[in-house]
Amino acid sequence: MRLFLASTSPARLATLRAAGIEPTVIAPGVDEDAVVAAAGELSAADMVALLARTKAEAVAHAQGASCDGLIFGGDSAFVIDGVIHGKPHDPDVARERWLRQSGRSGVLYSGHWLIDNRGGTDSGGVGIVTHAEVHFADVTAAEIDAYVATGEPLTVAGAFTIDSLGGAFIDRIVGDPHTVVGLSLPALRNLVRSFGIEWTDLWNR
Amino acid sequence: MRLFLASTSPARLATLRAAGIEPTVIAPGVDEDAVVAAAGELSAADMVALLARTKAEAVAHAQGASCDGLIFGGDSAFVIDGVIHGKPHDPDVARERWLRQSGRSGVLYSGHWLIDNRGGTDSGGVGIVTHAEVHFADVTAAEIDAYVATGEPLTVAGAFTIDSLGGAFIDRIVGDPHTVVGLSLPALRNLVRSFGIEWTDLWNR
Numbered sequence: 001m002r003l004f005l006a007s008t009s010p011a012r013l014a015t016l017r018a019a020g021i022e023p024t025v026i027a028p029g030v031d032e033d034a035v036v037a038a039a040g041e042l043s044a045a046d047m048v049a050l051l052a053r054t055k056a057e058a059v060a061h062a063q064g065a066s067c068d069g070l071i072f073g074g075d076s077a078f079v080i081d082g083v084i085h086g087k088p089h090d091p092d093v094a095r096e097r098w099l100r101q102s103g104r105s106g107v108l109y110s111g112h113w114l115i116d117n118r119g120g121t122d123s124g125g126v127g128i129v130t131h132a133e134v135h136f137a138d139v140t141a142a143e144i145d146a147y148v149a150t151g152e153p154l155t156v157a158g159a160f161t162i163d164s165l166g167g168a169f170i171d172r173i174v175g176d177p178h179t180v181v182g183l184s185l186p187a188l189r190n191l192v193r194s195f196g197i198e199w200t201d202l203w204n205r
Numbered sequence: 206m207r208l209f210l211a212s213t214s215p216a217r218l219a220t221l222r223a224a225g226i227e228p229t230v231i232a233p234g235v236d237e238d239a240v241v242a243a244a245g246e247l248s249a250a251d252m253v254a255l256l257a258r259t260k261a262e263a264v265a266h267a268q269g270a271s272c273d274g275l276i277f278g279g280d281s282a283f284v285i286d287g288v289i290h291g292k293p294h295d296p297d298v299a300r301e302r303w304l305r306q307s308g309r310s311g312v313l314y315s316g317h318w319l320i321d322n323r324g325g326t327d328s329g330g331v332g333i334v335t336h337a338e339v340h341f342a343d344v345t346a347a348e349i350d351a352y353v354a355t356g357e358p359l360t361v362a363g364a365f366t367i368d369s370l371g372g373a374f375i376d377r378i379v380g381d382p383h384t385v386v387g388l389s390l391p392a393l394r395n396l397v398r399s400f401g402i403e404w405t406d407l408w409n410r
Contacts, residue, residue, distance in 0.1 A: 020355075020370045132377075137391050146405035150225075165225045167383055168390035168404055172337075177382035178372055185373035186342050199373055200351035 001201045002069030004117070006059040011156075011163070012074055012183045019185050020203040026063060028055035028073065044077045044084050045129045048111030051075035053127055056113040060122045070192065070202075071115040076182040078134075078158030080106030088159045094148045097159040103138040106158065107131050110179045114191040126191050130184040132175025134162070139169050206406045207274030209322070211264040216361075216368070217279055217388045224390050225408040231268060233260035233278065249282045249289050250334045253316030256280035258332055261318040265327045275397065275407075276320040281387040283339075283363030285311030293364045299353045302364040308343040311363065312336050315384045319396040331396050335389040337380025339367070344374050 005012060005023035016023050035054050036047060056073030064071070078085045080101055088094040113127040139147075152166065153159040160166040162173070162180045176184045189199040210218060210228035221228050240259050241252060261278030269276070283290045285306055293299040318332040344352075357371065358364040365371040367378070367385045381389045394404040 015372075018369055019372050137394070140403075142403060143405055146403075146408070150408075162382065164223055165408070167220075167224050168394045170381070171391045172379070172381050174377070174379050176375070176377050177367065177385075180382075186376045189342070189373045198345075198347060198351075200348055203351070203355075203370070 001197055003202055004059060004067045004069060004071045006055040006071055006073040007075075009074070009182055011161075011181050015178055015181050015183045015185065017205065020205050022205050023072070024067075026059045026067075028058040029062070030054050030058050044079045044107075044109045045111075045131070047084070048075040048077050048109045049113070049127055049129050050111070052111035053113040053125065056115050056125060060115050060117055064117055064122055065120045067117050068120050069117060070195070070197070071117050072188065073113045074111060074183050076108060076110045076157055078106055078108050080104070080158070085158050087155055087157055089154055091148050091154065094153045094159045095144055098139065098144040098147070098153070099141075101136050102144070103136060105133055105135040108134055108158065108180045110182055110184055112184065112187050112191060114188065114195075116195045126194050128187050128191060130176060130179045130187045132173050132177070132179040134158075134160075134170060134180060135172045136160075137169050137171045143169070206402055208407055209264060209272045209274060209276045211260040211276055211278040212280075214279070214387055216366075216386050220383055220386050220388045220390065222410065225410050227410050228277070229272075231264045231272075233263040234267070235259050235263050237280075249284045249312075249314045250316075250336070252289070253280040253282050253314045254318070254332055254334050255316070257316035258318040258330065261320050261330060265320050265322055269322055269327055270325045272322050273325050274322060275400070275402070276322050277393065278318045279316060279388050281313060281315045281362055283311055283313050285309070285363070290363050292360055292362055294359055296353050296359065299358045299364045300349055303344065303349040303352070303358070304346075306341050307349070308341060310338055310340040313339055313363065313385045315387055315389055315392075317389065317392050317396060319393065319400075321400045331399050333392050333396060335381060335384045335392045337378050337382070337384040339363075339365075339375060339385060340377045341365075342374050342376045348374070
């Protein structure tokens with residue numbers, strides 16, 4: 001059984017590989033900002049659900065005939081103080097985010113959509129949104145400066161990773177740790193099983 | 206600032222590397238069974254604290270003069286139903302463990318001991334034990350057979366990993382995910398800082 005990953009996120013690819021699955025990566029080519037703008041006001045959970053589904057369906061629509069297997073789309077967002085925080089891009093923005101979130105907590109939402117595309121035909125999709133609490137350590141200004149200087153926080157939602165340098169600055173989580181990285185493995189397993197497919201049949205590494 | 210890792214665990218080494226630290230690995234050469242037997246009855250938390258300290262001190266004692274920096278020892282144990290579960294080694298034991306722990310939860314304890322060995326002289330050590338709840342998914346007998354057949358669960362405490370194939374079979378955790386892997390990065394950061402050393406000064410990758 002083949003998995004097609006409708007996402008260019010290196011973190012999602014690394015998560016699948018570590019879990020024994022080498023997917024075929026297909027860039028979904030979705031204008032995420034336009035999709036969100038067209039949808040109007042959305043909660044973080046609804047936003048990641050919409051974008052995960054849009055990515056999977058874009059791949060099924062454009063290249064489905066050559067995808068014999070399952071097509072997975074995913075998306076993530078971080079919420080703190082009721083505000084969705086995306087990638088900071090700018091060092092000053094990343095520094096300001098960390099000065100605020102040090103010693104506090106937020107919630108990471110990950111959306112998942114899976115299309116049964118066996119035989120190259122879309123037989124329908126299923127989805128789920130998971131979330132995990134992230135509790136940040138009390139970090140010093142010197143640590144924030146050093147972390148921002150590495151560039152790592154600039155390109156990730158919420159300005160942190162848990163599986164790289166940022167791991168030392170997160171005291172605890174409540175939820176599936178893979179949700180924090182952007183793809184909940186147990187959630188994807190449940191979606192796969194809902195199509196009558198064994199998760200372990202995806203193992204190909 | 207140099208970190209010396211008094212542990213041969215590949216998971217601890219990988220955790221440090223991902224967090225930006227390339228340690229010098231030194232096998233502590235400790236007979237763990239003999240240490241535990243000599244100590245008499247111990248809780249899981251006391252056992253991992255003792256073994257973490259014993260490993261760090263063994264390296265400081267044998268090779269301390271050539272270790273200018275910090276010496277870290279770590280140890281982990283998994284407890285379910287009040288019983289400490291080590292590495293199953295045998296496929297039948299691993300299968301039996303999973304049939305019992307499917308859909309249930311246990312606690313992973315990780316012990317940490319850090320010696321300030323700057324200048325090659327032991328100036329004292331500090332330690333902490335962390336724990337994290339691990340909630341297993343409902344797994345099928347077919348999944349257990351497939352997982353055991355990979356060999357992965359045979360060589361790890363509790364017969365599971367969270368950062369490899371086993372990740373899909375763990376629904377959620379409560380605690381620091383790195384504790385589950387065997388080395389809590391935020392806990393080690395706190396020990397490092399207790400010596401007046403910045404965590405980010407250990408970054409060398």
